[in-house]
Amino acid sequence: MAKSKENKVISTLWSAGCGSHGGCGCEIFVQDGKVTRVEGDKNHPFNQGRLCAKGLAIPQYMYHPDRVIHPLKRVGERGEGKWQRITWNEAYDTIEKRFKDIRTKYGAESVIFCQGTGRDIGGPITFLMYAYGSPNWVQVGLAGHACYTPRLGAMFATQGHYSVLDASQMLEKRYDSPEWKPPKYIIIWAQNPAAGCHDGFFGHWIIDCMKRGSKLITIDPRSTWFTTRSEVHLQNRPGTDGAIALGMLNVIINEGIYDKQFVEKWCYGFDELKERVQEYTPEKVEKITWVPKELLIKAARLYAKNKPSAIQWGEPVDAMPAGSVVAQAINQLWAITGNIDNPGGNVIARNSHGVTTYPFSSAELTKLYGAELVKKLNEKRIGANDYPMIKNFRGWVQPDVLINQMETGKPYPVKGAWIQTSNIIGGQAADPRRHYNAMKKLDFIVCVDLFQNPTSMALADIFLPACTICEKESFRSWWQPLGVSVKAVDGVGEAKSDWEINLEMAKRLATNPIKYNTVRELIDDRLKDGNTNFEKLKAKGCWEYPPEGHNTRPYYRYEKGLLRADGKPGFETPTGKIELYSKKYEEWGLDPLPYYEEPKESPVASPDLAKKYPLILTTGRRSPVFFHSEHRMIPWLRELDPFPVVEINDKTAEKLGIGNGDWVYIENTRGRVKFKAKVTPTAHPEVVTAPHGWWLPETDGRSPNFFNTWDHNINNLTSMGNQAKSGFGGTNYRSSLCRVVKMEGGKE
Amino acid sequence: MPRNGLLIQHDWCTGCHACEVACKQEHNFSEGMVGIKVDEVVSTGPDKVYVDFMPYTTRFCDLCTDRTKLGEQPACVKHCQASCITYGTVSELAKLMEKQPLSSIFAPK
Ligand code: SF4
Numbered sequence: 001m002a003k004s005k006e007n008k009v010i011s012t013l014w015s016a017g018c019g020s021h022g023g024c025g026c027e028i029f030v031q032d033g034k035v036t037r038v039e040g041d042k043n044h045p046f047n048q049g050r051l052c053a054k055g056l057a058i059p060q061y062m063y064h065p066d067r068v069i070h071p072l073k074r075v076g077e078r079g080e081g082k083w084q085r086i087t088w089n090e091a092y093d094t095i096e097k098r099f100k101d102i103r104t105k106y107g108a109e110s111v112i113f114c115q116g117t118g119r120d121i122g123g124p125i126t127f128l129m130y131a132y133g134s135p136n137w138v139q140v141g142l143a144g145h146a147c148y149t150p151r152l153g154a155m156f157a158t159q160g161h162y163s164v165l166d167a168s169q170m171l172e173k174r175y176d177s178p179e180w181k182p183p184k185y186i187i188i189w190a191q192n193p194a195a196g197c198h199d200g201f202f203g204h205w206i207i208d209c210m211k212r213g214s215k216l217i218t219i220d221p222r223s224t225w226f227t228t229r230s231e232v233h234l235q236n237r238p239g240t241d242g243a244i245a246l247g248m249l250n251v252i253i254n255e256g257i258y259d260k261q262f263v264e265k266w267c268y269g270f271d272e273l274k275e276r277v278q279e280y281t282p283e284k285v286e287k288i289t290w291v292p293k294e295l296l297i298k299a300a301r302l303y304a305k306n307k308p309s310a311i312q313w314g315e316p317v318d319a320m321p322a323g324s325v326v327a328q329a330i331n332q333l334w335a336i337t338g339n340i341d342n343p344g345g346n347v348i349a350r351n352s353h354g355v356t357t358y359p360f361s362s363a364e365l366t367k368l369y370g371a372e373l374v375k376k377l378n379e380k381r382i383g384a385n386d387y388p389m390i391k392n393f394r395g396w397v398q399p400d401v402l403i404n405q406m407e408t409g410k411p412y413p414v415k416g417a418w419i420q421t422s423n424i425i426g427g428q429a430a431d432p433r434r435h436y437n438a439m440k441k442l443d444f445i446v447c448v449d450l451f452q453n454p455t456s457m458a459l460a461d462i463f464l465p466a467c468t469i470c471e472k473e474s475f476r477s478w479w480q481p482l483g484v485s486v487k488a489v490d491g492v493g494e495a496k497s498d499w500e501i502n503l504e505m506a507k508r509l510a511t512n513p514i515k516y517n518t519v520r521e522l523i524d525d526r527l528k529d530g531n532t533n534f535e536k537l538k539a540k541g542c543w544e545y546p547p548e549g550h551n552t553r554p555y556y557r558y559e560k561g562l563l564r565a566d567g568k569p570g571f572e573t574p575t576g577k578i579e580l581y582s583k584k585y586e587e588w589g590l591d592p593l594p595y596y597e598e599p600k601e602s603p604v605a606s607p608d609l610a611k612k613y614p615l616i617l618t619t620g621r622r623s624p625v626f627f628h629s630e631h632r633m634i635p636w637l638r639e640l641d642p643f644p645v646v647e648i649n650d651k652t653a654e655k656l657g658i659g660n661g662d663w664v665y666i667e668n669t670r671g672r673v674k675f676k677a678k679v680t681p682t683a684h685p686e687v688v689t690a691p692h693g694w695w696l697p698e699t700d701g702r703s704p705n706f707f708n709t710w711d712h713n714i715n716n717l718t719s720m721g722n723q724a725k726s727g728f729g730g731t732n733y734r735s736s737l738c739r740v741v742k743m744e745g746g747k748e
Numbered sequence: 749m750p751r752n753g754l755l756i757q758h759d760w761c762t763g764c765h766a767c768e769v770a771c772k773q774e775h776n777f778s779e780g781m782v783g784i785k786v787d788e789v790v791s792t793g794p795d796k797v798y799v800d801f802m803p804y805t806t807r808f809c810d811l812c813t814d815r816t817k818l819g820e821q822p823a824c825v826k827h828c829q830a831s832c833i834t835y836g837t838v839s840e841l842a843k844l845m846e847k848q849p850l851s852s853i854f855a856p857k
């Protein structure tokens with residue numbers, strides 16, 4: 001191994017390659033124009049030398065024989081799997097013509113711009129979409145928009161900004177920063193932090209905190225590594241997390257163990273909240289959630305009496321029957337205990353240096369693209385006029401409304417789709433067959449990706465090859481630090497970066513001239529907010545924290561006038577305080593106070609159905625070696641998690657005659673899928689859990705098989721149209737009913 | 749020459765599999781070959797189900813001699829997300845182990 005000849009490039013990881021929400025500093029080793037290894041960068045504060053399994057498998061991902069590295073056009077019928085290699089010019093010309101035709105005939109809004117959650121996608125996709133003139137930015141099929149947006153919306157309404165568990169990630173000296181303290185207690189609420197870097201949070205920071213003394217309280221229907229190490233484990237019925245939050249608020253308020261000074265000075269609507277939570281007594285909460293009241297009370301006391309303490313929450317919160325309401329109640333827990341923007345609490349998280357990479361909110365969209373454009377586009381944005389919270393908080397389409405509109409053509413038809421970083425029918429979409437049927441009727445569909453997947457095989461007319469993080473320049477300001485990704489090698493084959501592709505397409509499709517000639521110009525322009533540029537950041541090792549006193553740096557910014565646009569102390573809300581009684585929710589026609597809503601399908605809500613389908617199904621169980629529907633074709637990773645596996649309790653399995661490793665059907669009123677049973681006491685006797693995003697890249701990708709997605713995608717058992725009143729949440733990803741049946745000859 | 753080894757504090761191991769992929773990448777191992785493996789260990793106590801993970805080296809672990817020669821940490825040690833693997837001489841590791849509960853030393857070579 002002639003390692004001495006290797007060239008080492010320092011960069012920042014964000015997918016594609018590792019999948020992920022990114023942030024790890026890395027060393028990319030290059031030899032003869034090829035990446036030979038990817039390792040962690042010890043000098044990077046984010047990961048301090050470590051990497052997860054996915055990051056370490058990047059070389060195998062980059063040079064995989066199945067990777068698509070040339071533009072393709074479909075030559076047979078849709079789904080037939082007949083592709084022809086074309087040049088970039090032909091691809092661009094075709095797309096330009098077809099998209100312009102649709103715009104002329106039906107209006108730009110008839111093309112939807114569809115993303116998943118990988119890569120640095122939010123920036124480039126909005127850039128192209130607004131240049132073209134469409135308002136329809138969407139994660140197609142993501143029922144109730146149940147991924148972070150409900151939590152972000154609740155925090156935005158309640159406290160004006162977002163916050164996250166403080167594991168010292170906002171400070172460059174990390175755990176050695178003198179101003180930081182570890183949380184005394186960490187509540188892990190519905191997440192497996194060990195499985196990656198959810199929402200930009202390196203999961204093993206929790207372990208770093210534990211080594212520095214943090215104790216755990218875990219809310220999870222399963223027994224896990226974290227529950228094993230928790231002082232309290234609240235093993236709740238899936239879908240009832242809202243009741244737990246309300247019960248904890250009840251205990252903390254009625255026992256008077258909240259932070260009275262903080263509430264007095266910085267919170268609005270405490271009396272109303274106090275009155276509301278009275279009905280959620282620990283006795284009542286026990287009945288709803290299965291959680292013994294003693295444990296609920298213990299958890300509430302430990303959290304409230306030990307300051308600082310912090311909450312780390314996961315995506316299931318978004319998927320609750322009233323997603324943004326559950327998020328609001330959890331937010332209120334850290335608010336009334338004064339655990340906000342304090343060291344070791346839930347620190348306010350703002351995009352580093354005020355730079356926007358990924359425009360999370362309508363405010364950021366307005367900053368990048370102007371109020372007038374955003375307002376004009378909002379008029380036709382799908383679902384915006386039905387849901388004021390969606391209209392006013394963020395630039396997304398409401399996905400449950402979209403599927404109706406695709407089917408009915410009302411109020412206007414959808415004719416084209418630009419799908420970039422998204423495996424809709426094999427990934428996030430609830431009721432994937434319904435989406436397949438609706439989308440295959442569209443006139444023209446482009447997929448931008450790295451591998452063929454069920455969606456691109458089923459739907460694409462043109463396939464554009466995107467590149468991995470090692471092949472492109474990018475920038476990242478998702479919380480801290482501000483970072484850049486350096487191009488270590490040229491695009492494999494003819495692959496290009498999402499930014500390059502979208503800038504070129506935007507130039508061709510824009511109604512107003514685009515001011516950037518190159519992606520570098522665009523990046524440097526966006527980095528101006530941080531008084532820096534690409535080369536400067538690269539020279540510093542690819543990352544930088546904001547200077548002392550900057551409003552994107554902690555702590556206690558509400559006291560210092562660093563949160564509000566008018567520079568006054570307080571929070572960026574109408575009252576200047578944290579709104580326990582939410583004026584924003586009220587303005588949006590929603591209940592200003594939190595409440596509990598039962599899942600639509602549960603042993604409580606639908607007891608008759610439960611006789612036939614006695615088990616509660618919760619989906620989306622994370623694997624540490626995959627990112628959503630990615631990576632199933634990467635040998636180093638697949639070897640570690642080779643099958644779609646449903647976890648079922650040992651006693652339950654015994655009654656059903658199911659043995660460990662048996663193939664089983666999971667069935668409900670919506671369909672059935674095939675999984676391999678893992679029989680384990682870690683599963684609750686009444687709950688089974690399944691991972692999402694399973695398809696088999698080694699099988700036939702052509703119609704009707706589409707890599708076995710109909711057999712193994714758990715979302716075949718979920719449905720659209722259950723959205724909550726806000727339009728956010730209210731899905732059956734995390735709580736529905738099913739039965740599990742052993743397959744004939746199900747032993748393998 | 750003193751014998752070298754790995755001290756693994758398995759109580760911290762979260763089962764994230766980073767060590768296994770780090771090892772595979774470092775050696776470009778094909779399927780089925782790896783220097784370290786991690787198993788889930790589930791035990792049922794009187795009032796609780798416990799989930800732990802147990803990493804252990806295999807016959808293919810060469811303690812990353814190519815790396816350690818150059819003064820670098822073995823690939824699994826560097827990348828372990830829970831920072832629970834230490835490389836050193838067996839006697840140094842034994843000393844560390846006095847203070848570390850729930851750990852094991854592996855001397856694969
Ligand atoms: S933790 Fe996230 S950013 Fe880091 S290597 Fe893994 S997936 Fe990539």
Ligand code: SF4
Pocket residue numbers: 770771772774782783784805808809810811812822823824825
């Ligand atoms: S020391 Fe090197 S060879 Fe041994 S398990 Fe770790 S990475 Fe593999």
Ligand code: SF4
Pocket residue numbers: 760761762763764765766767768786801803827828829830831832833
């Ligand atoms: S990398 Fe560390 S924490 Fe992860 S499985 Fe290996 S030993 Fe365990």
